[in-house]
Amino acid sequence: MTKILLSIILIISTLHPVWAKDIEVTVYSDDSYAPYSYKKGRHAAGIYTEIMEIIFSRMKGYRVSIVPVPWKRGLKLLEEGKGFALYPPYKYPEKRPYIELYSNPIINEKVVLVCRHGSLEKTRVNWPEDYEGLTIGLNRGFSLGGKKFWEAVHNGTINVEETENNKMNLMKLLKGRIDCYLNDHFSIMWTLNNMRKNNEVPTRVSDVIRYSTFVSNQQGYLGITGRDQGKFPFKKDFLAQFNKILQELKNDGTIDTIINNFLEENDAELILPAHPCTARQ
Structure with a gap:
């Protein structure tokens, strides 16, 4: 049994x-x-x-x-x-x-740095040391930029301001409240395109902001x-x-x-x- x-x-x-x-x-x-x-x-x-x-x-x-x-x-x-x-x-x-x-x-993905024209008047080729003194915008919780970048942030030579999303960061960038914004390039373009459709950005965005030389490959x-x-x-x-x-x-x-x-x-x-x-x- x-x-x-x-x-x-x-x-x-x-x-x-x-x-x-x-x-x-x-x-x-x-x-x-x-x-x-x-x-x-x-x-x-x-x-x-x-x-x-x-x-x-x-x-x-x-x-x-x-x-x-x-x-x-x-x-x-x-x-x-x-x-x-x-x-x-x-x-x-x-x-x-x-x-x-x-x-x-x-x-x-390709992460890029978009900056105001005035922030790029000085030659800035080396990342992140050439960007000391600037304020970089990031989406909240993102950890972009690399080890040396975050060391500079920790040391106080570069400032970071976190905001909830792409649109809020780009609004701050266009209004001069931050110097640059770090994110994936298609994501930035997508958001700018939608903002333009809603008349939330200048007619010629390129008159205000442009790419820096920084680019980072990510997955x-x-x-x-x-x-x-x-x-x-x-x-x-x-x-x-x-x-x-x-x-x-x-x-x-x-x-x-x-x-x-x-x-x-x-x-x-x-x-x-x-x-x-x-x-x-």
């Missing part, structure tokens, strides 16, 4: 994965990083989001919801182990030790918390499936198509002369 019961238990345990419900997972997204990741109405939108939706729809055993949140709040959720994953952080393991796992790189990832204390035991399987499907989308051209279609459909024209290092080929 005991052997029969053990056999039944063994059979049931073997079949359980077939019967088990999908694991419900919440992934957080930046709500203010257009055109890559932003909030449209009550829902997540953007280039990364379209990629994520395809990947999540093909993953087996998971039902994934995407929830847009302010970037700094998303990082805090991972830091406290309350949130499972967030996109699209850059890979800063020293600054964000609470992110245990990163996906493979999803999109290549966006899906970041997974390491502070969950076993709350998310499935994270390695989740990430393995994610990376496999991500590579498939890269190989078949889906990601390139999403990027190109998204920018064209949303009229992401440039309203500043193209930075020589960021011009699309």
Whole structure:
């Protein structure tokens, strides 16, 4: 009798994965990083989001919801182990030790520095030492600029002002409240374009601001918390499936198509002369 019961238990345990419900997972997204990741109405939108939706729809055993949140709040959720994953952080393991796992790189981005003309009257070739004394705008929670930049900020030779989103930073830049603004170049152009459509910027933006020579290549990832204390035991399987499907989308051209279609459909024209290092080929 005991052997029969053990056999039944063994059979049931073997079949359980077939019967088990999908694991419900919440992934957080930046709500203010257009055109890559932003909030449209009550829902997540953007280039990364379209990629994520395809990947999540093909993953087996998971039902994934995407929830847009302010970037700094998303990082805090991972830091406290309350949130499972967030996109699209850059890979800063020293600054964000609470992110245990990163996906493979999803999109290549180019970070640029846009400055007021007066701030670039002096030759500024070397980053960050040539920018001492200036105030640089950043989106809240962003860690752009590199190690030497943040050392200069810590030492007080460069000032940083954080604001919630692209638009608020660009308004401050156009009004002369900050000297430069550091962010991805397509994201800056996207926001300026929308501001122009709403008559929120000068007719000729290039008369007020322009690119500096600074450019930095970055990549966006899906970041997974390491502070969950076993709350998310499935994270390695989740990430393995994610990376496999991500590579498939890269190989078949889906990601390139999403990027190109998204920018064209949303009229992401440039309203500043193209930075020589960021011009699309």
